[in-house]
Amino acid sequence: MKHEVRCLRLDDKGRGIVKINEKITFIPNLLPNEEAIVKIITNKKKYAEGKLLKLINESNDRVKPKCPYENCGCHLKHLNYQKQLEYKQNKVKDILKKFGNINAKINNIVYDNSINHYRNKITLKVNKKVGYFSNNTNDFIPIDRCELVSEKVNDLIEILNEEDLSKVNEITIKDFNQLMIMINGEMDITNIKKYVDIIYINDKLIKGEKYIQTTLKGLTFNISKDSFFQINKYMTEKLYDIALNYLEQDKNKIVLDLYCGTGTISLLLSEYFKKVIGIEINKEAVKCAKINKKINNVNNVEFICGDAGEEIKKLKADKIIVDPPRNGLTKEGIKDILKINPEVLVYISCDPITLARDLKLLNENYNIEEITPVEMFPNTYHIENVVKLTKKTLHF
Ligand SMILES: C[S@@+](CC[C@H](N)C(=O)[O-])C[C@H]1O[C@@H](n2cnc3c(N)ncnc32)[C@H](O)[C@@H]1O
Structure with missing residues (x-):
């Protein structure tokens, strides 16, 4: 009806x-x-x-989006960009209030005008051609290109669509100075070999180096095929700048970087602090972090492979930065952070709802000084936030 x-x-x-x-x-x-x-x-x-x-x-x-596909990951591509930013600014405020009763200062959203071609990674479903599953129906929609990735990746999509993909389920492409492709299934790679620097088939390295490299703020980072890396090539440095600024540099202090991935934040912090300890559960990411420490000649950073919730119990620090996955911190994890009692806590979050839940608990002992929304995902409803918390002082 x-x-x-x-x-x-x-x-x-x-x-x-x-x-x-x-x-x-x-x-x-x-x-x-x-x-x-x-x-x-x-x-x-x-x-x-x-x-x-x-x-x-x-x-x-x-607005009429360049992308012709419906119900893909770009939920807001039909809304003009200034209005997308306004929507996200209000959404952060509303969610923090609704789920955490948080009324803290929220700065203006930080953004870049590169609203297309910003992604350094794309995962494509395959059904004879590459495509995606529609949000509403789970129908497979084949695509010829995606506006969020570079033209280099779109050329690769064109090449892939010419190939026999009948035995392939999924393809992931990482796009930094080089192109890395991870194929889940079987296919003839003669043609893509000429175009791609690093090829994995079913987790096996077939061509090129094991890691792909990029630079951030003058440091070099190796990234393995399964390690997390911030996906917006134009915004990552801006995101990290806000977090570094919130931590307030101090050469006498020790910082704990929980959920550290390939060590980006830890290594960028190393110059401004006495020592940084990074904790990460993904073994390959920790391997990268250790290589990254070496190639950037950093001596005051230690990386620990383990569950942040377990490892934190053994450590002490003056300041803590956390950047957990979408499900946020655990209640136990928050208790452990409170036990360490850092003077400053910086929380990077990609989900305002779990952030609101966690801030509500942290707010009992910590002041929420300010929150900065960062537009890491133009054309989608997602929004990143960086929060600065400082220890409440007791007044007698
Ligand atoms: C949002 S990413 C942040 C990575 C890093 N801070 C960055 O900016 O690249 C979250 C990271 O947490 C890691 N992770 C997930 N669960 C974890 C856990 N229980 N303990 C430690 N690390 C975990 C993931 O492997 C991922 O690398």
């Missing part, structure tokens, strides 16, 4: 919110104040999800 609706606002996943028979219904690709014909796809007890069939009137904030 079709319904005529008017969009009230966007939800935290960038979908338009409408009411159908008083039930909240989420419609992807619909913008505030737009009127449209929609249909319901899933009807749950408390809410429904629908599909936009036809726009009756268009918002002035709507």
Whole structure:
């Protein structure tokens, strides 16, 4: 059945919110104040999800995206960029209030105007051609290009689509000074060999060096195929600058860098602190971190491979920086941080909801000095935040 609706606002996943028979219904690709014909796809007890069939009137904030594909990872590509930034600024404020009762100072979102071609990594599903699974339906959508990656990667996508991919399930491409491709399945690599520097097939290195390299703020970083690395090539240095500034340099202090990945933050901090200890669970990432320490001639950083929640119990530090995955910190982890009692705690988060939950607990002992949203993921609903917390002083 079709319904005529008017969009009230966007939800935290960038979908338009409408009411159908008083039930909240989420419609992807619909913008505030737009009127449209929609249909319901899933009807749950408390809410429904629908599909936009036809726009009756268009918002002035709507833009025609370069990308022709629907329901891919770019949930907001049809919204003009200034409005995307406004949406994210408000979203951070609303979520922190709703899930953490946090009213702290939120700075203006930090961004770059490179809203396309910013990703240094893409994972593609394969079904004869490369593509993705549609957000709503899980249907496979083949693609010829993606606006978020470089033209170099788009040329590779074109080459791949000419090949017989019938025995391939998934392909991941990393794009730094060189191109690395990781193929899950089997294919003839004669043609892509000429174009790609590093090739893995089913985790086996077939061509090139084991690691791909990049530079950040004058340091060189080796990255292995499975190690995490910040995906926005234009924004990573800006993100780290904010975090380094929040930590307040001090040559007499020891810093703990929890969830340190390939050691980027630890090594960038080394110049400004007495010692830095990085903790990371991914063995390959720690291997990279140790190589990165060596190639950058850094002596005052130690990397420990292990669960941050376990390793922290054995350590002491003056300051702590955490950059956990989307699910944030554990209650136990927060208790352990409080036991160490750092004078400054910097929290980098890629999920405002888990951040709000964690800040609520930390706020009992720590002041939330300021929060800076950083636009690491243009055209999507995702937003990164950096938070500075300082120890509350007791007044007698
Ligand atoms: C968001 S990334 C941050 C990496 C790094 N700070 C950077 O900027 O590149 C989170 C990292 O936490 C690591 N990780 C996940 N669970 C962990 C755990 N329980 N203990 C330690 N590290 C963990 C992941 O492997 C990943 O490298």
